[in-house]
Amino acid sequence: MTTTTSNASSLDGYLGHFEEMKSVHTHEMLKLNDIGQALARCKKDLEATQEKSKEDETSWRSRFRSLRGEITNDMKQEHTQRIVQRELAEEYRALIDELELDQQSAMLNCCTSGKNYINAYNTAFVAYADSQWNAAMRSLSPTLVRAIKLKRMALSISGLGNENQPGYIEPETAIKQLLGGKLTHAAESAVIDIKGEPVLEKIGLHRPALTGVDMNVFGLGLAGKMKLGAELRAKREALGKGRK
Structure with missing residues (x-):
């Protein structure tokens, strides 16, 4: 009876750990998906901004030439808007660079949480199979x-x-x-x-x-993941210095 109770307690512990690792992995995947959605949106907005800037540039230069260099108040406002569009495009590029690093870091976290999730599943399944085997052997x-x-x-x-x-x-x-x-x-x-x-x-x-989950990253050993993490930190540091 004591052995049976102990086995049941161990199985409950493995199941609890499995649920915990599943929750952690789900949370990490949600963060990865949020970053992916933000990145896709920023790339789309950058493309639209660049297209608008190109159209405005062509229109402004055409009017500038047609007026023989005379700049109206409307053209001054359009010129200001052109500068804003260019600056906005640069901000989008900078944000995309950051988000891509965030995405890679989040993927690394997901690979780690995924590994823990799978290991917890394996342990829980083996424990359950053993409990079923032992029960069958007793009966x-x-x-x-x-x-x-x-x-x-x-x-x-x-x-x-x-x-x-x-x-x-x-x-x-x-x-x-x-x-x-x-x-x-x-x-x-x-x-x-x-x-x-x-x-x-x-x-x-x-x-x-x-x-x-990127299975290539998932398949990396501890040393490989540590190396990738160090590379991402170095890129982020270089990115920060480049913005100063």
């Missing part, structure tokens, strides 16, 4: 156990060969092979319906999909 059918014993006895007298001859198989080994083969074959066609199974409904039957 083995007496009929099956009796049949195994009889089969082992039968194998010991039914011509497995002399133990001194090549190809001899001990009854213990033979019964393990027979039983293992039968159970493995039966398991291949077994259907697991997670409905009504609280643990599997919570963690799922398969490893969580890390949609939106």
Whole structure:
């Protein structure tokens, strides 16, 4: 009873950790998606600003030439607007540079949280599978156990060969092979319906999909991720110095 209670407590702990890591990863992915949306919007706005600036530049120069250099009040206002458009475009470019670094940093965080999420899933699933296995072993059918014993006895007298001859198989080994083969074959066609199974409904039957995660970055080892993080910090520092 104590062992069963301890196993259940351990499984609860693994499930709690899984939920925590899932929540952390979801939060990191939301931040990554927010940055991605902001970056896409800024790039679109920059493109529109550049197009508007180009149109205004062409129009202003055309009018300037047609008036032989005479600048009206309207043209002065348009000239000011042209300067504003150019400055706005520069601000968008600067913001895009920052957002791209933010995006790369956020992706690195998502890869870390994703790794923790997957590891937590693996641990929880293995613990659950072990608990199910142990429960099944504790409740083995007496009929099956009796049949195994009889089969082992039968194998010991039914011509497995002399133990001194090549190809001899001990009854213990033979019964393990027979039983293992039968159970493995039966398991291949077994259907697991997670409905009504609280643990599997919570963690799922398969490893969580890390949609939106850069798997190249995800696959980096600790040293690779540390190197990438250092590179991003250096780029951010250089970007900050360039703006002063």
